Amino acid sequence: MATVTKMKPAEAKAKAIAQAKAIAPEVPAQIGQTPATDLRGLPDVFGRLIEDHDRHRALLAMLEATGGKGKDAKALFE
Numbered sequence: 001m002a003t004v005t006k007m008k009p010a011e012a013k014a015k016a017i018a019q020a021k022a023i024a025p026e027v028p029a030q031i032g033q034t035p036a037t038d039l040r041g042l043p044d045v046f047g048r049l050i051e052d053h054d055r056h057r058a059l060l061a062m063l064e065a066t067g068g069k070g071k072d073a074k075a076l077f078e
Contacts (some may be wrong), residue, residue: 005043012041016051020058024072027065029058 007015017029034054039046059076066073 007041009040012047012051013054016054017058020055020062023059023075024062027062027072027076029062031057031061
């Protein structure tokens with residue numbers, strides 16, 4: 001069985017934001033403060049859920065930064 005280790009919380013958050021930034025690299029992703037939790041970075045379902053929420057926070061912030069117009073907005077929304 002493969003051993004899965006916990007990722008550092010800051011690394012997990014950065015990874016989630018990077019996934020969003022890959023869609024529209026020129027658009028800023030200012031998500032601000034995220035909820036403090038001991039779950040961020042865990043390899044289980046709860047850790048993945050936190051990362052998913054971080055990624056969605058970034059996507060929504062980026063979509064807002066586009067003003068909802070243009071090809072970046074469309075790509076982020078999809």
